[in-house]
Amino acid sequence: xxxxxxxxxxxxxxxxxxxxxxxxxxxxxxxxxxxxxxxxxxxxxxxxxxxxxxxxxxxxxxxxxxxxxxxxxxxxxxxxxxxxxxxxxxxxxxxxxxxxxxxxxxxxxxxxxxxxxxxxxxxxxxxxxxxxxxxxxxxxxxxxxxxxxxxxxxxxxxxxxxxxxxxxxxxxxxxxxxxxxxxxxxxxxxxxxxxxxxxxxxxxxxxxxxxxxxxxxxxxxxxxxxxxxxxxxxxxxxxxxxxxxxxxxxxxxxxxxxxxxxxxxxxxxxxxxxxxxxxxxxxxxxxxxxxxxxxxxxxxxxxxxxxxxxxxxxxxxxxxxxxxxxxxxxxxxxxxxxxxxxxxxxxxxxxxxxxxxxxxxxxxxxxxxxxxxxxxxxxxxxxxxxxxxxxxxxxxxxxxxxxxxxxxxxxxxxxxxxxx
RNA sequence: GCGGCUGUGGUGAAGUUGGUUAACACACUGGAUUGUGGCUCCAGCAUUCGAGAGUUCGAGUCUCUUCAGCCGCCCCA
Numbered sequence: 204x205x206x207x208x209x210x211x212x213x214x215x216x217x218x219x220x221x222x223x224x225x226x227x228x229x230x231x232x233x234x235x236x237x238x239x240x241x242x243x244x245x246x247x248x249x250x251x252x253x254x255x256x257x258x259x260x261x262x263x264x265x266x267x268x269x270x271x272x273x274x275x276x277x278x279x280x281x282x283x284x285x286x287x288x289x290x291x292x293x294x295x296x297x298x299x300x301x302x303x304x305x306x307x308x309x310x311x312x313x314x315x316x317x318x319x320x321x322x323x324x325x326x327x328x329x330x331x332x333x334x335x336x337x338x339x340x341x342x343x344x345x346x347x348x349x350x351x352x353x354x355x356x357x358x359x360x361x362x363x364x365x366x367x368x369x370x371x372x373x374x375x376x377x378x379x380x381x382x383x384x385x386x387x388x389x390x391x392x393x394x395x396x397x398x399x400x401x402x403x404x405x406x407x408x409x410x411x412x413x414x415x416x417x418x419x420x421x422x423x424x425x426x427x428x429x430x431x432x433x434x435x436x437x438x439x440x441x442x443x444x445x446x447x448x449x450x451x452x453x454x455x456x457x458x459x460x461x462x463x464x465x466x467x468x469x470x471x472x473x474x475x476x477x478x479x480x481x482x483x484x485x486x487x488x489x490x491x492x493x494x495x496x497x498x499x500x501x502x503x504x505x506x507x508x509x510x511x512x513x514x515x516x517x518x519x520x521x522x523x524x525x526x527x528x529x530x531x532x533x534x535x536x537x538x539x540x541x542x543x544x545x546x547x548x549x550x551x552x553x554x555x556x557x558x559x560x561x562x563x564x565x566x567x568x569x570x571x572x573x574x575x576x577x578x579x580x581x582x583x584x585x586x587x588x589x590x591x592x593x594x595x596x597x598x599x600x601x602x603x604x605x606x607x608x609x610x611x612x613x614x615x616x617x618x619x620x621x622x623x
Numbered sequence: 624g625c626g627g628c629u630g631u632g633g634u635g636a637a638g639u640u641g642g643u644u645a646a647c648a649c650a651c652u653g654g655a656u657u658g659u660g661g662c663u664c665c666a667g668c669a670u671u672c673g674a675g676a677g678u679u680c681g682a683g684u685c686u687c688u689u690c691a692g693c694c695g696c697c698c699c700a
Contacts, residue, residue: 210692261698266699312700317625319693319695483699509700510700568659570652571660572659587658599659
């Protein structure tokens with residue numbers, strides 16, 4: 204009988220927590236530069252927050268962890284945007300915050316999928332939402348923030364794909380055109396796409412199953428249905444990216460899995476072989492109707508989410524190394540039955556602001572020195588019964604190997620003097 | 624949800640056509656050296672081969688079931 208983490212979940216052990224903390228710090232630093240503030244929403248919400256009507260995405264329809272308590276149905280959050288917008292509306296932040304409101308979040312998301320490298324059932328996302336102002340330059344700025352974070356992690360093999368879905372009018376015209384186009388060919392499409400004709404015909408375009416189907420290849424192009432306003436908006440997004448020197452590819456098949464997107468959608472994928480089939484590092488887009496869907500005014504927003512596990516895998520593959528633990532300032536060794544005095548000395552050192560490990564196991568001197576080595580101590584304090592009687596301690600500098608005997612009550616001053 | 628590969632100690636692993644004692648290395652613990660470490664030498668360290676059942680005189684090696692990881696599909700972060 205043995206216990207293990209549920210499928211698709213994993214422990215972050217002490218050896219790995221350092222790189223997570225580093226990534227979290229880089230994210231916080233970058234968000235500070237862009238003046239984004241953190242928002243923390245619950246890990247579960249009422250199911251209706253995620254399962255919005257007419258949503259055709261797989262994520263919502265077959266991958267959610269939903270449970271019932273009494274008559275209430277809850278769902279472990281599969282993505283971050285819905286909860287943030289719900290909070291934005293619930294607290295009427297549209298009335299109190301300066302626009303655009305800028306949020307970021309970090310935390311676990313849950314999707315019931317078949318696990319693979321870079322794809323687990325509990326995974327960690329960092330994301331941002333910029334709400335309240337619809338501006339092509341804000342779209343570009345949002346993408347730039349994501350890219351800055353990826354670059355700060357030492358990842359350079361990336362490709363930025365971008366597309367526009369157009370405004371409501373353009374999108375509706377295109378949907379109707381696609382429906383009319385695909386319906387006569389319904390027999391040639393995969394089962395999922397037959398469903399998509401009704402719910403979300405745009406998704407047929409980037410269907411992997413029907414990717415080579417000539418019917419799909421020859422489908423009408425969204426670009427032919429964009430109205431002038433949508434085209435102009437997209438042109439300005441691209442111009443802003445150009446102005447920042449961000450390279451991108453326009454991919455008019457890029458639709459993305461969430462149904463709420465309008466106008467700009469984008470995806471950043473890794474071109475590094477280590478990323479395997481889970482190459483998407485971050486993705487997002489603009490949404491014109493989420494704020495009003497949750498009961499607020501009609502306001503547009505844009506956001507993206509980054510998969511933090513994927514980011515760490517790629518950072519490691521590209522040679523990025525998290526800073527290592529630099530060892531303890533002081534390691535206190537005791538000889539004989541002196542553990543209480545060893546402990547007391549270590550406490551004094553800690554209270555003075557130095558890191559200290561105390562060996563409280565009354566082991567042989569040799570093994571205690573070994574432990575001190577492993578802890579990469581800068582100084583070793585050795586105290587036995589004689590020293591305690593005399594009110595002294597021996598302090599050894601592990602670099603110079605020189606040792607001196609000093610009065611115990613001078614230890615802290617000495618450590619400060621040595622400036623460790 | 625579909626298809627495939629893999630699973631031996633703390634770690635990396637060797638294990639011949641099923642044959643009785645699970646190699647070797649690293650790590651770890653202790654000793655040589657009972658008050659000074661990173662070297663050397665010695666000793667210890669898997670009643671057990673992911674888990675469970677079966678075939679057999681005998682299974683790490685064969686069969687079935689199951690769990691997990693990985694790869695491809697799908698999905699997306």
